[in-house]
Amino acid sequence: MKIKRYSAPAAVLAVAALALTGCAANESSASPSESAPASTLTGTINAAGASSQSAAQEAWIAKFQTANSGVTINYDPSGSGAGRTTFAAGGSDFAGSDSYLKDEELAAAFGSCAPGTKAVDLPVYISPIAVIFNVDGVKNLNLDAATLASIFTGDITTWNDAAIVALNPDEKLPATPITAVHRSDDSGTTKNFTDYLNQVAPDVWTEKPADPFPYSSGEGAQGTSGVVSAVTNGVGTIGYADASRAGSLGVAKIKVGDTFVGYTAKAAAAVVNDSPLVADRAADDLAIQLNRTTTDASHYPLVLISYAIVCTDYADAAKGELVKSYVGYMASEDGQKEAAASAGAAPLSAELQSKVAAVIATIK
Structure with missing residues (x-):
C-alpha cells in the first residue's frame, strides 16, 4: 500500500x-x-x-x-x-x-x-459495496457511474430508459418505475457510495460525499438491513449495501475502464492497496484516501474501509x-x-x- x-x-x-x-x-x-x-x-x-x-x-x-x-x-x-x-x-x-x-x-x-x-x-x-436490485425478468445488469448517479439523483426514472438500455442490449428491460433506496440514517456506506459517484461521475453527482444521503429523491431506509429489506420487498428497486448482505438479490456490474466488473474481495483489496494515507494526520492515524478513478478491470472501486x-x-x-x-x-x-x-x-x-x-x- x-x-x-x-x-x-x-x-x-x-x-x-x-x-x-x-x-x-x-x-x-x-x-x-x-x-x-x-x-x-x-x-x-x-x-x-x-x-x-x-x-x-x-x-x-x-x-x-x-x-x-x-x-x-x-x-x-x-x-x-x-x-x-x-x-x-x-x-x-x-x-x-x-x-x-x-x-x-x-x-x-x-x-x-x-x-x-x-x-x-x-x-x-x-x-465491496454491492449495487443490489430487484427488477422482474432482469438477471444481469450493467451500470456505469454516470447512469448509476442519474438513477439515485432521480434523473432516470424508469428501467427502460435509453441510458440503461444502451448498457444492457441483451436484457429485456421493463417500463417499470425505478425506486432507488438509500440509507435514511447517517451512514458510512452512503459516504463511500457517494464518494465513488463523485469521483467517477462528478458532472452528474455534484454533491460532495457525506454520511447523510444528499438528495430528496428515492426512498430512505434505516440501516443496511432496512435497505436490503426495501429492495427485496419492493418492485423495480435498486439500492446499495455491504456485499456481505446482498444475499440472493441481483447485483449489478459497474464499469471500470472499458469493462463491466463484478465485485470480489480481491478486486476491492486492490483499490485499497493502491490508495494513499490521508495527508496531515498523526503517524498513528491510518485513515486511507481511496482512489476510485482506476481504469484497471482487476480493481473494484466501489469499496469501503x-x-x-x-x-x-x-x-x-x-x-x-x-x-x-x-x-x-x-x-x-x-x-x-x-x-x-x-x-x-x-x-x-x-x-x-x-x-x-x-x-x-x-x-x-
Missing part, C-alpha cells in the same frame, strides 16, 4: 445498526486458541457503529469469547454517525465506522480517552487493555481470516496489518 499522504478531505465516521452481544477477551492481538493459556482478562467492552461490520463482529465475538470467558463484548450496529457520536460522548469504548474521522472530529475531546489525548482511525474491515476508532490512551487503563486485546484480534491475521470466511471481507494486506498492529501495541 502506498504511504504517501495526500491532502485530507473532510470525512466522517460511520457505523451501522444491529446489536451483537457476547463474552470475550484476550491478552494479545493473536487469535484465540484452545491451546493458549486461559485468559485472565475480565470486564465489559461496549462498542457501536457500522452495520457493515455486523457479520464480521458476530464471528469475531464468537471466536474471541470461546477463549475468553471473563469479558463481555456488546456491539450495537446503530450506524456510523450514531456510533461516532456515542464514542465521542464517552458512551462506548470504541466505534466502528465506514469512514474516517473528520478533522473537526479529531480536534474534539473523546469521553473515553484520557484528558489531552486523542482517538485514531484503524482499518479493520475491507469490503471500515475502521475501529479507538483511544490511544484510555481514561480507564483496564478498559484500554480490553480494547487493545479485542481490536488487536480483529485486525490480526486470524481475525482477518475469520472476517473473510464469515462476511466475504478482503483481508488487510500484510503491510497494512503490520501498521495497524504497531499502533494497537501502543494503546494503554
Whole structure:
C-alpha cells in the first residue's frame, strides 16, 4: 500500500445498526486458541457503529469469547454517525465506522480517552459495496457511474430508459418505475457510495460525499438491513449495501475502464492497496484516501474501509487493555481470516496489518 499522504478531505465516521452481544477477551492481538493459556482478562467492552461490520463482529465475538470467558463484548450496529457520536460522548469504548474521522472530529475531546489525548482511525474491515436490485425478468445488469448517479439523483426514472438500455442490449428491460433506496440514517456506506459517484461521475453527482444521503429523491431506509429489506420487498428497486448482505438479490456490474466488473474481495483489496494515507494526520492515524478513478478491470472501486476508532490512551487503563486485546484480534491475521470466511471481507494486506498492529501495541 502506498504511504504517501495526500491532502485530507473532510470525512466522517460511520457505523451501522444491529446489536451483537457476547463474552470475550484476550491478552494479545493473536487469535484465540484452545491451546493458549486461559485468559485472565475480565470486564465489559461496549462498542457501536457500522452495520457493515455486523457479520464480521458476530464471528469475531464468537471466536474471541470461546477463549475468553471473563469479558463481555456488546456491539450495537446503530450506524456510523450514531456510533461516532456515542464514542465521542464517552458512551462506548470504541466505534466502528465506514469512514474516517473528520478533522473537526479529531480536534474534539473523546469521553473515553484520557484528558489531552486523542482517538485514531484503524482499518479493520475491507469490503465491496454491492449495487443490489430487484427488477422482474432482469438477471444481469450493467451500470456505469454516470447512469448509476442519474438513477439515485432521480434523473432516470424508469428501467427502460435509453441510458440503461444502451448498457444492457441483451436484457429485456421493463417500463417499470425505478425506486432507488438509500440509507435514511447517517451512514458510512452512503459516504463511500457517494464518494465513488463523485469521483467517477462528478458532472452528474455534484454533491460532495457525506454520511447523510444528499438528495430528496428515492426512498430512505434505516440501516443496511432496512435497505436490503426495501429492495427485496419492493418492485423495480435498486439500492446499495455491504456485499456481505446482498444475499440472493441481483447485483449489478459497474464499469471500470472499458469493462463491466463484478465485485470480489480481491478486486476491492486492490483499490485499497493502491490508495494513499490521508495527508496531515498523526503517524498513528491510518485513515486511507481511496482512489476510485482506476481504469484497471482487476480493481473494484466501489469499496469501503471500515475502521475501529479507538483511544490511544484510555481514561480507564483496564478498559484500554480490553480494547487493545479485542481490536488487536480483529485486525490480526486470524481475525482477518475469520472476517473473510464469515462476511466475504478482503483481508488487510500484510503491510497494512503490520501498521495497524504497531499502533494497537501502543494503546494503554
